[in-house]
Amino acid sequence: MTDREFLDLWQEEERRNYAFNLLLRQYTQQLYWHIRKMVGDHDVANDLLQNTWIKVWQHLDGFRGDSKLVTWLYTIATHETLSHLRKERLRSFLTFSGTQVPVQLEASEDLDGERLQRKLQKAILTLPPKQRTVFVLRYFEELPYEEIAAITHTSEGALKASYHHAYKKIEQILRNSD
Amino acid sequence: MEKQKHNPNDLGLANPELKKPYGTVPEGYWASLETAVHERIHPQAEGVEAPVSWWEQMKSHVFLALSFCVILGFGYGVMWLTGTAQQPDYAAETWDLSALVEDGFIRPASLDVYFDELFEGEQADFNQAALFQQIQEEDADDLVKQLNQMEILEYFYE
Structure with a gap:
């Protein structure tokens, strides 16, 4: 379903639920894994994903079509996630508890291929939130810098530099862990 | 800008396996x-309320009032x-002072003062009556002394 088709369907009051369901089914897994890579925990990712969809429902009438619909969805999901990470950072700062690594990443019986994936996920969680966002969108989603710039409201040059630093840092972590 | 080339033998990140999502989701999650999401967007719609009878509206208040009455x-x-509900009748004509003392409403020392005052009052009254009588008797004696026999007869038969 194209963006135009969806928006036409959305304009019909009695078919809004149907249009929303179609949108949800089309993009929910994509958004979920994006959030999950950022936070590392299923429960947190689930909450943030639901909040994202609720905001989508509430603000879809205001979508002007300046960008692609998927970009707009990623923008909302990223802002929700960054907001959560900011609160967590403040909470850990105030309670002197430090950054908590999700339990699922601490110890698990991985299959051969998953061991490295788990290390990568742990390494990603060491990145600052904005750098983490850039890395996840570029490395996993393979979005062009132009689109990432629209999502994060950052210049392409800054994004490239940020991604380069993140890439090097994670590589070093993976090397040192072996 | 030149696209950065990654050495395929380099550690991990160039490995396409790493790009697969790590982690699992609970069964049935999707x-x-x-x-x-729909439950949060559309909270359960409020149904039409059935008409509530007067008794249904007042029942809770009535039961509350009845419970107070029962208590x-x-x-x-x-x-x-x-027997603590019956109070002694202190407005009765016969004042049983001893009962008041027993109930603790009057102290015995107070009674002594009362009777002293009462006695003094009665004594004063008695003295006054005696004095009056004495005056009358004295006046009569004086009168007799002042009048001769003829004047007394005239006094009686006038």
């Missing part, structure tokens, strides 16, 4: 997610059975 009635019943 199916339940849609429902969960008060129970308390009064206990007081009646133990």
Whole structure:
């Protein structure tokens, strides 16, 4: 379903639920894994994903079509996630508890291929939130810098530099862990 | 800008396996997610309320009032059975001072003062009557002394 088709369907009051369901089914897994890579925990990712969809429902009438619909969805999901990470950072700062690594990443019986994936996920969680966002969108989603710039409201040059630093840092972590 | 080339033998990140999502989701999560989102977007719609009768509206208030009555009635019943509900009649004409002393309303020392005052009052009255009588007797004696026999007869028969 194209963006135009969806928006036409959305304009019909009695078919809004149907249009929303179609949108949800089309993009929910994509958004979920994006959030999950950022936070590392299923429960947190689930909450943030639901909040994202609720905001989508509430603000879809205001979508002007300046960008692609998927970009707009990623923008909302990223802002929700960054907001959560900011609160967590403040909470850990105030309670002197430090950054908590999700339990699922601490110890698990991985299959051969998953061991490295788990290390990568742990390494990603060491990145600052904005750098983490850039890395996840570029490395996993393979979005062009132009689109990432629209999502994060950052210049392409800054994004490239940020991604380069993140890439090097994670590589070093993976090397040192072996 | 030149695209950065990654050495395929380099550690990990160039490995396409790493790009697969890590982690699992609970069974049935995707199916339940849609429902969960809709429940939050559309909270359960308020149904049309059935007309409520007067009794249904007032029932809780009536039962509350009745419970207070039961409690008060129970308390009064206990007081009646133990006799504490009946108060002595202090407005009766015969004032039983000894009963008042027993009940603790008057102290014996106060009674002494009362009777002292009462006695003094009565004594004063008695003295006054005696004095009056004495004056009358004295006047009569004086009168007799002042009048001769003829004047007394005239006094009586005038």
